[in-house]
Amino acid sequence: MKNTAINRVVILGALAIIGIMAIQGYLLVTTWDNEEKEYQEKVTIALQNVVKGFEKLGSTPPAFDIISQVTSNYWVVNINDFIDPKNLEYFLRSELESVRLTEDFEYGIYNCDSKKMAYGKYISFQSPIDERPIAPPSVKEQLPVHDSYLYYFGVRFPHRNSQIVSNMRLALILSGILLITILFFVYAMAIILRQKRLSEMQKDFINNMTHEFKTPISTIRISTDVFLKSPEINASPRLTQYANIIQEQNTRLNNQVEKVLQLAKIERDNFKLNLEETDLHGLVTSVLEGMRVQVEKQGGTLHCELLAKSPIVKADRLHLTNILHNLVDNATKYCKDAPNIILRTTDVAGGKIQLQVIDNGIGITKDDIGKVFEKFYRVPTGDVHNVKGFGLGLFYTKNICEAHGWKINMESEPGRGTTVTIII
Numbered sequence: 001m002k003n004t005a006i007n008r009v010v011i012l013g014a015l016a017i018i019g020i021m022a023i024q025g026y027l028l029v030t031t032w033d034n035e036e037k038e039y040q041e042k043v044t045i046a047l048q049n050v051v052k053g054f055e056k057l058g059s060t061p062p063a064f065d066i067i068s069q070v071t072s073n074y075w076v077v078n079i080n081d082f083i084d085p086k087n088l089e090y091f092l093r094s095e096l097e098s099v100r101l102t103e104d105f106e107y108g109i110y111n112c113d114s115k116k117m118a119y120g121k122y123i124s125f126q127s128p129i130d131e132r133p134i135a136p137p138s139v140k141e142q143l144p145v146h147d148s149y150l151y152y153f154g155v156r157f158p159h160r161n162s163q164i165v166s167n168m169r170l171a172l173i174l175s176g177i178l179l180i181t182i183l184f185f186v187y188a189m190a191i192i193l194r195q196k197r198l199s200e201m202q203k204d205f206i207n208n209m210t211h212e213f214k215t216p217i218s219t220i221r222i223s224t225d226v227f228l229k230s231p232e233i234n235a236s237p238r239l240t241q242y243a244n245i246i247q248e249q250n251t252r253l254n255n256q257v258e259k260v261l262q263l264a265k266i267e268r269d270n271f272k273l274n275l276e277e278t279d280l281h282g283l284v285t286s287v288l289e290g291m292r293v294q295v296e297k298q299g300g301t302l303h304c305e306l307l308a309k310s311p312i313v314k315a316d317r318l319h320l321t322n323i324l325h326n327l328v329d330n331a332t333k334y335c336k337d338a339p340n341i342i343l344r345t346t347d348v349a350g351g352k353i354q355l356q357v358i359d360n361g362i363g364i365t366k367d368d369i370g371k372v373f374e375k376f377y378r379v380p381t382g383d384v385h386n387v388k389g390f391g392l393g394l395f396y397t398k399n400i401c402e403a404h405g406w407k408i409n410m411e412s413e414p415g416r417g418t419t420v421t422i423i424i
Contacts, residue, residue: 006196010189017182024178031171035164039101040069046095047077047155053091054079073160078152083109085119088153093123103163107155203264210260217257220250259322259396263375273316273403280320280353280424281311284343287324295332300339302328308345308353313424319400324357326393327420331359334379334418348423355422364412372410373398 047067055061059081068076092107108120157163165172227233227243234240288302295302324343331341342358364372368379375395401408401422412418 006192009192013185013189017185020178021182024175028168028171028175031168032164035167036072039160039164042099042101043075043096043155043157044069046092046099046101047075049095049098050088050091051077051079053095054081054083054087057087070154073158074154074156076152076154081151083151083153085109085121089121089123092155093125097125101157101163103157103159105155105157107153109153111151206260206264210257210264213253213257217250217254220246221254224250255322255325256392259392262319263392263396263399273319275314275316277312278315278317278320279311280308280313280315280345280355281306283317283320284324284345284355287321287328288343291325291328291332295328295339295341298332298335298339300332300335300341303340303342305342305344308347310347310351311345311353313353315404315424316400319403323397323400323422326397327357330393331357331361331418335359335361353424355424357420358417359419360417363414363416363418364410365414369410369412373408 044067051061051066059079061080062078066078068078070076088107088109092105096102096105102125104122104124104126106120106122108117110116111118224243224247228240228247232239233243284304284306288304292302328341328343332339337360340360342356344354344356344358346354346356348354364379371377372379373394375392377395398408404424407423409421409423410418411421
């Protein structure tokens with residue numbers, strides 16, 4: 001993956017995470033506010049019904065300012081009359097249950113003449129019979145006196161927050177799942193970045209090693225040329241054969257090194273084409289003449305069908321030559337019998353030229369066709385074991401075609417050959 005693509009993934013991923021966290025945070029806050037508002041409404045409704053219950057018993061509460069919320073979990077109710085604890089407990093239990101508030105609470109009855117709490121109790125719905133003793137010290141300390149009222153009672157819900165959190169269980173579970181997903185994404189991005197660093201180190205090592213190969217390859221080529229020009233070597237057919245083998249293998253190794261170097265430039269995005277007007281037919285003819293001996297050694301044939309009427313194209317001559325070499329070389333190597341290879345050019349719509357390399361080789365399955373242009377991928381050759389290479393030829397060919405803006409396509413069928421088409 002290229003640096004720009006990785007940076008794009010990291011930036012978009014970070015923005016997505018920030019956006020999702022902001023939305024989730026907003027939803028949690030909104031849900032909390034809604035639950036809190038609903039809780040307050042339930043308590044207010046229950047306390048209003050408690051006041052109505054005392055009105056039926058003859059009490060006369062004030063016309064306004066009856067219920068006051070002192071804190072988030074503490075309410076006071078002005079009855080303005082003496083309060084019977086048994087009646088109050090009955091009304092509180094029944095009215096809170098009617099609005100589905102069945103959590104523990106504590107209440108206190110006040111007489112402001114004495115500035116003291118006259119009665120208090122902790123009520124648990126889980127143990128309705130044996131509640132805490134009357135007026136425990138903790139209740140006295142926690143339920144303050146309200147100086148504005150004469151006779152009133154106060155109700156506090158010590159587990160209010162936990163009740164609201166319990167009602168938000170689904171939202172909290174979803175938030176937890178989202179947090180796990182975010183952590184997984186961060187971990188995955190850390191792995192990707194680490195693999196990227198390792199990949200860059202590997203590429204740098206290969207590129208540096210490949211550059212180091214250039215000097216000995218050049219030295220071997222010069223030495224081989226000296227050997228082939230030496231009368232002593234030419235006088236011995238055996239030595240001449242060995243010198244030719246050295247020259248041939250040195251050329252092959254040099255081509256592979258150049259290919260790796262060019263691919264490294266492409267992957268670093270500093271690859272530049274030297275575009276010039278090129279006679280495609282002349283270039284095809286030149287390449288075929290240079291490879292005809294190799295094909296004929298295997299008993300095969302190499303044909304040209306140059307049907308395009310205007311063969312002048314704008315291309316990088318060196319890389320176009322390498323493309324033709326790669327395609328013809330593949331057609332020659334991946335063949336059980338004598339290779340019969342056709343290079344054909346035709347005119348197509350839009351003023352374009354179609355270049356095809358057609359062979360009668362072993363063919364490629366549909367599953368492999370989608371992978372042959374990947375780096376280092378090599379098609380399994382079955383019982384053909386003499387095919388050498390690194391899986392870079394078609395990867396290089398595809399990248400060069402894309403750099404030119406050309407389209408490349410492959411059609412093949414096992415046992416019936418392969419056709420590679422380039423639209424120039």
